[in-house]
Amino acid sequence: MREFSFLIASAVGSAAVAAAARWFPTVRARLRALRLGAPPPSLLDRIDAIVCDCDGVLFAHGTALPGVPEAVGALRRAGKRLLFVTNSATQSRRSLCAKLSALGYGGVLEADCITSASATAGYLHAHYPHVRTAYCVGEQGLLDELALVGIRASGPADTGGMQALVDERFADAPPGEVDAVVVGLQMERLCYARLAKASAYARDRSRPFIATNLDENWPAGVGVVLPAGGACVRFVAYAAERAPDVNVGKPSRELARLLVRLYALDPRRTLMVGDRCNTDVAFGRSVGMRTLLVLSGCHTLADALNGPAECFPDFVLPSLDDLAAHHCPQAAA
Numbered sequence: 001m002r003e004f005s006f007l008i009a010s011a012v013g014s015a016a017v018a019a020a021a022r023w024f025p026t027v028r029a030r031l032r033a034l035r036l037g038a039p040p041p042s043l044l045d046r047i048d049a050i051v052c053d054c055d056g057v058l059f060a061h062g063t064a065l066p067g068v069p070e071a072v073g074a075l076r077r078a079g080k081r082l083l084f085v086t087n088s089a090t091q092s093r094r095s096l097c098a099k100l101s102a103l104g105y106g107g108v109l110e111a112d113c114i115t116s117a118s119a120t121a122g123y124l125h126a127h128y129p130h131v132r133t134a135y136c137v138g139e140q141g142l143l144d145e146l147a148l149v150g151i152r153a154s155g156p157a158d159t160g161g162m163q164a165l166v167d168e169r170f171a172d173a174p175p176g177e178v179d180a181v182v183v184g185l186q187m188e189r190l191c192y193a194r195l196a197k198a199s200a201y202a203r204d205r206s207r208p209f210i211a212t213n214l215d216e217n218w219p220a221g222v223g224v225v226l227p228a229g230g231a232c233v234r235f236v237a238y239a240a241e242r243a244p245d246v247n248v249g250k251p252s253r254e255l256a257r258l259l260v261r262l263y264a265l266d267p268r269r270t271l272m273v274g275d276r277c278n279t280d281v282a283f284g285r286s287v288g289m290r291t292l293l294v295l296s297g298c299h300t301l302a303d304a305l306n307g308p309a310e311c312f313p314d315f316v317l318p319s320l321d322d323l324a325a326h327h328c329p330q331a332a333a
């Protein structure tokens, strides 16, 4: 009889656990929705600096998002310091600054821009000072930033496929000519030879293997999100049977701490604005910043509600334009 009672109790317990597991995500999302919303009117009174992600917040595929250049101007006139931090490794600080200016974002300084390319160059320079050459999967912005810290990047010459590797006798290449492997998003002329070489070099675990960022996708402005830097990193890591030593880009806490130190920010008086929960929101939260998810890029309200706690934003708005419109309308004039 005792065994029978135990079996009944176990069955009921298992059913309860299974039901709880089934309903937990829905209950959690509804509870979160109750405390998620627009920032309170007094928020900007307590904010000195706004750290803006770029893709999906300021622009999408080379076009400024409607009303956002004016919003950034209004926030600046309201006395807020604006910093621009992007996980894009295709941009150098200089090219990002030029792009923002060309899109109508006035008063942007190169010194107020950080890209994952510049962060990667800074990281290599600080942590691996012996590195003089790096094999790169990435665009010109990454190569330019590496050059500024004295690192010669190879890779752009590799534009072929398997036959190019055979013709070059790559398998016979002498070791030691590459000190590190750096992988980020490459959109143009990405080919098998470049990915294969990066993977082959990364298989030697004595070489640092650096990921500029791990973003899965980005809002390309073509109706669907497209593969981002993390997709290139995954290719190389999978083939090399090795994870990157470090992800330099958001949500790296080290990058967040560097940002705080570099610009003397008080995290409690800083607002991180982004369109991705697992990079921008997690990045801001890692050092105690307030976080605002804008729905003008990658992630949706459902993504925020159903994601892990460390990626849950303090506030959600449709666009950065809404922050300025609601909180500093006098400055928007």
Ligand SMILES: [Mg+2]
Binding pocket: 053, 054, 055, 056, 057, 274, 275, 276, 297
């Ligand atoms: Mg973004």
